[in-house]
Amino acid sequence: MSLTDSAPVDVARSASLASRHLATLSNSARNDALTALHQALDRNRDAILAANARDLEAATRAANDGSLNHSVLKRLDLSRPGKYDDMLQGILNVRDLEDPVGKVTLRTLLDEGLTLERVSCPIGVLLIIFEARPEVIANIAALAIKSGNAAILKGGKESMESFVAIANVVSEAIAGSQVPVSSVQLVKTRDVVSSLLAQDSFIDLVIPRGSNELVRFVKENTKIPVLGHADGLCSAYIHSDAKIDTAVKVVVDSKTDYPAACNALETLLVNEEVLESVFPAVAEALLNKGVSLRCDSASKAVLSKTLTAGQLAQVQSATEADYDTEFLDLVLAVKTISATGSPESAVEAAVAHINTHSSKHTDIILTESRELANLFMNSIDSAGVFWNASSRFADGMRFGFGTEVGISTNKIHSRGPVGLEGLTIYKYLIRGNGHGAGDYHDGAGGRQYLHKSLPLSD
Amino acid sequence: MSLTDSAPVDVARSASLASRHLATLSNSARNDALTALHQALDRNRDAILAANARDLEAATRAANDGSLNHSVLKRLDLSRPGKYDDMLQGILNVRDLEDPVGKVTLRTLLDEGLTLERVSCPIGVLLIIFEARPEVIANIAALAIKSGNAAILKGGKESMESFVAIANVVSEAIAGSQVPVSSVQLVKTRDVVSSLLAQDSFIDLVIPRGSNELVRFVKENTKIPVLGHADGLCSAYIHSDAKIDTAVKVVVDSKTDYPAACNALETLLVNEEVLESVFPAVAEALLNKGVSLRCDSASKAVLSKTLTAGQLAQVQSATEADYDTEFLDLVLAVKTISATGSPESAVEAAVAHINTHSSKHTDIILTESRELANLFMNSIDSAGVFWNASSRFADGMRFGFGTEVGISTNKIHSRGPVGLEGLTIYKYLIRGNGHGAGDYHDGAGGRQYLHKSLPLSD
Structure with missing residues (x-):
């Protein structure tokens, strides 16, 4: 050095x-x-x-x-x-x-x-x-x-x-x-x-x-490939079958464990079926941790009925810009997801919001259904997609990589927490004894490739 | 479509x-x-x-x-x-x-x-x-x-x-x-x-x-990542222990099988110890295929003694620019590598030339020594490094990839012939049941990560 x-x-x-x-x-x-x-x-x-x-x-x-x-x-x-x-x-x-x-x-x-x-x-x-x-x-x-x-x-x-x-x-x-x-x-x-x-x-x-x-x-300002992320706009979707305890635990940890981190939660999507059951408990737990909520009209209306006037001071109306904002602070945007149609279509509506607004960093679904979790995980175009677990786990140390170079939201090379593997590439080695490519052809006397997969260790 | x-x-x-x-x-x-x-x-x-x-x-x-x-x-x-x-x-x-x-x-x-x-x-x-x-x-x-x-x-x-x-x-x-x-x-x-x-x-x-x-x-003209290669300046190094037959076969195939291809040979490096033994046979085989040689003074002097006047018409003096030129034609630049010092130092001299002049596409060593081949393969910074085999094998079909998107000389994501794998990335999925990251710490009541590697299939 x-x-x-x-x-x-x-x-x-x-x-x-x-x-x-x-x-x-x-x-x-x-x-x-x-x-x-x-x-x-x-x-x-x-x-x-x-x-x-x-x-x-x-x-x-x-x-x-x-x-x-x-x-x-x-x-x-x-x-x-x-x-x-x-x-x-x-x-x-x-x-x-x-x-x-x-x-x-x-x-x-x-x-x-x-x-x-x-x-x-x-x-x-x-x-x-x-x-x-x-x-x-x-x-x-x-x-x-x-x-x-x-x-x-x-x-x-x-x-x-x-x-x-x-x-x-x-x-x-x-x-x-x-x-x-x-x-x-x-x-x-x-x-x-x-x-x-x-x-x-x-x-x-x-x-x-x-x-x-x-x-x-x-x-x-460079033609060199850049590995990293500008924004960390992480979202969580609470599906209609989410357990209250799980939702409270995961959302509060994601938002409040370290609000200035790129893997902190910035947007909460709530299935309208659980606006009056699961959501108020989540909201109250967040408010108790000092979080301000920027709510759409449906979610705000529910809170107006369940919260005290003192608590409501922490609740504002959301603007469209709030769903594109990485607050990096004790602020959370809240949006209601329509429950009209099948459970799959509600998940797809949440996916559509996230794929449009999130920064492809880490997004969460809260559900008790493995099928819907898999649908969400296949459909979300982000480096991390978590089921019933905090977005704060998106971290090289927590993943067991020892340490990390950073978290990448790139779509090529290395995505998510980048450890040692992200700092390597590969080369192709061929070992022959005088082989020429011109000998391989379909005509008379031509050789054919074997293309036989060999064990990776000698 | x-x-x-x-x-x-x-x-x-x-x-x-x-x-x-x-x-x-x-x-x-x-x-x-x-x-x-x-x-x-x-x-x-x-x-x-x-x-x-x-x-x-x-x-x-x-x-x-x-x-x-x-x-x-x-x-x-x-x-x-x-x-x-x-x-x-x-x-x-x-x-x-x-x-x-x-x-x-x-x-x-x-x-x-x-x-x-x-x-x-x-x-x-x-x-x-x-x-x-x-x-x-x-x-x-x-x-x-x-x-x-x-x-x-x-x-x-x-x-x-x-x-x-x-x-x-x-x-x-x-x-x-x-x-x-x-x-x-x-x-x-x-x-x-x-x-x-x-x-x-x-x-x-x-x-x-x-x-x-x-x-x-x-x-x-783009901020989008680009996968591909501009140049294919491939080199071969004939070491002092190379077999004549192997050298002739590999060099001729690399140069003449399809001269317009990116994996065709453009520069030949010859250890000075075999300038008078191996090289003339290689040169003659190339000339017979219609290849013109752009030689440095030492290699040209050898050919002047061994070739006919008619053959010598295909031999010119190399300029420095020839070692940076992708001819894409029946032309090959030839350079002598000093044999002073150990065999390793000759290989290192060839490596230094290639790492400076080649386009990081595919390079070849011709030697009977596994140790020197490994030294060359570890040291050459190219997508393909081949030992006693033609550069023309650098191809997705020949590698067994079915077909190829192209050949990449990038240093990240995908290198060499790019098949299906180069068109994928990955995402990280976490499945939990209400886990929060704040519970993992060294203090009282803190949980510790297990980081236990699991089998890849369920």
């Missing part, structure tokens, strides 16, 4: 060269570098937290001035209980995961002595652009090294002191390993994001970690 | 709606549509070939005028022996492949009653832009339907008559199946490519099939 103020093109070129060597290292050589990374970060905790405290002090001043959003402070703060330890543990979790490189996923006997193999390999060079969270450096460095990819990291100015401290500490750790120093480069030069995004001949994938604005800026 | 002159935004929107229904169809419903597609194309062979003959006649005139490249004629001609039958057989091959949708590729028990599954699903809407080859319509329609994706096809003006004939024939076939008519739309309006490329809210993947210029134009 090196902290650099080189020109973006030189950073990208040296990362590309480093990536070629890194791709040939064994799993144990890559793991040794992660062990060294973990030890160095553990040993230098005090110095890094001191640097982070300086960032936090500056950011607090900026927040009090009104020049910085207060929500940044929490993301910036490495000293929050458990945060530093989680970061350290994340490195070991990644180290101890199965090697994502060199996995054979297809093996075919094309002809006698001619075999085809598909083998996983690193993508090459990753560019990670992040804002406030300094622990991203450790997460990404660990995932990049484990998956054999070189990484270029560009942090936001709010985390600069933490960034420099971490880079200096880890630089030495990596230098003592077989991983090339240029495999992880931290760019501290300011205003170089656009120049980095132009290095499409050296950089293979961009991963923006930060605000919707950052992600949108990156997507609009 | 429908032939349309609707506005691009309407085409894209209706494809997106159709894709949602298509994604929920069973494999047998999709297969039935393919059977109907095959029968209709078989039944209407004469009418389609007559339309194709009209395209060919117009194109022949244009080629004779000099306003069209002669190489287009061959690609346009559906009446070449075996071509129509291959197209028909391709549809049945795709139909009979394993269903790519609904495959469970990960199943984890997160906690009691809480399971995570990763299941393959269609990507959504594909836009295929092609030039002369009318059989692409059948290939792509088959692959799209089998993989549950909607497809928008835009052909070149050279194949317009064939295009309209095929569209009309197949339209009826699909209309009688459960596959929505808007799942496959053939856009005949001219000059709409740019407008289609702007429909990134409805179209998920663009696949250009045609000239390098077409692919580059598409890549430069």
Whole structure:
């Protein structure tokens, strides 16, 4: 790892060269570098937290001035209980995961002595652009090294002191390993994001970690593939057979566990048959947690009958825009789904709303019917579709991936929480002994392909 | 399938709606549509070939005028022996492949009653832009339907008559199946490519099939992910221990089997130790097939001693630009690799040349050493890396994929020959019974994740 103020093109070129060597290292050589990374970060905790405290002090001043959003402070703060330890543990979790490189996923006997193999390999060079969270450096460095990819990291100015401290500490750790120093480069030069995004001949994938604005800026300004998500507009649909307890539990957890997260709930769809039975209990539980509801007329009318005047202060009328809004706050849009017709048609109406308004992140159905849950799961075009479970489970740690690069709402390559597998691609290897393709034809003397599937392990 | 002159935004929107229904169809419903597609194309062979003959006649005139490249004629001609039958057989091959949708590729028990599954699903809407080859319509329609994706096809003006004939024939076939008519739309309006490329809210993947210029134009002009390759600059390295017969066979087949193909050989690297032993035999075999050689000074000097004056007329001095040129013709660039140092360092020198100059398509090593072959295969950053086998094997049919969408030199999603799998992505499904993420923590009363890997089949 090196902290650099080189020109973006030189950073990208040296990362590309480093990536070629890194791709040939064994799993144990890559793991040794992660062990060294973990030890160095553990040993230098005090110095890094001191640097982070300086960032936090500056950011607090900026927040009090009104020049910085207060929500940044929490993301910036490495000293929050458990945060530093989680970061350290994340490195070991990644180290101890199965090697994502060199996995054979297809093996075919094309002809006698001619075999085809598909083998996983690193993508090459990753560019990670992040804002406030300094622990991203450790997460990404660990995932990049484990998956054999070189990484270029560009942090936001709010985390600069933490960034420099971490880079200096880890630089030495990596230098003592077989991983090339240029495999992880931290760019501290300011205003170089656009120049980095132009290095499409050296950089293979961009991963923006930060605000919707950052992600949108990156997507609009590069020809390099971008992995990530701008919005997290998650919805839940309460079907007419939903159990009250299940609905209350899942909706409240989805909305209130961490409202600023991309996997928090933003829209609640309620089958009209349960507007008077299930919905009031869900609404009251949400109100008790401080959630404001933006209701359509049918759902608001029901609450007007069941809630106290004090409670009703938290209930407003929804506008159409509310169903396209990622509130990232204790606000929830509520819409009624018509129950006219079959149960399937109600599910289809919920699906139509979600496929049109959601951001293809994570959506939920609450029902006791396996058939309707399957219909919903097949029809919703989102990275995650959950049945009777909170949208907050959409997370790489919770999925058991060790840690995550981010959550992707892309429709290709990698979708949902992206762990190590999302940082690999594959190549096709053929082993022959002088085979030419011209010998395979239907005419006289022509050979035919065997196309026989072989076991994946030798 | 429908032939349309609707506005691009309407085409894209209706494809997106159709894709949602298509994604929920069973494999047998999709297969039935393919059977109907095959029968209709078989039944209407004469009418389609007559339309194709009209395209060919117009194109022949244009080629004779000099306003069209002669190489287009061959690609346009559906009446070449075996071509129509291959197209028909391709549809049945795709139909009979394993269903790519609904495959469970990960199943984890997160906690009691809480399971995570990763299941393959269609990507959504594909836009295929092609030039002369009318059989692409059948290939792509088959692959799209089998993989549950909607497809928008835009052909070149050279194949317009064939295009309209095929569209009309197949339209009826699909209309009688459960596959929505808007799942496959053939856009005949001219000059709409740019407008289609702007429909990134409805179209998920663009696949250009045609000239390098077409692919580059598409890549430069859309925010939609593009799957394909502009260049196919394939290289072969003859190591010092290569067998003469193997080298001759593989190099000649790679270069001459179909020189206009993207998987044809363009650069030959020769270890200097075999310049006087293996190389002259390879060169002579190439010259006998009409190949011109663009040699560096060392390889040219050797040939000057061994070839006749007549043969030497086919040997020119290479310029640096020749090592970056996809000739697509009977021309091959030749470069000598220094043998100073270890065998590994010679392989590394070949690797360095290839990783810098090749287009990451397919590259070959000719050696008798398994260790050196593995070093080469690990180090070359290309979609295909072949040992003692022709680059011409880089092809979906030859790989056993039934047919192919194209060959990708992308570093993400799908690489090399792309078959059905490349047209799918996955979603994560969670099934619970009222689980909330807030219950999982280290504190008192907190639950812990099990993260237990489950068998992939129920």
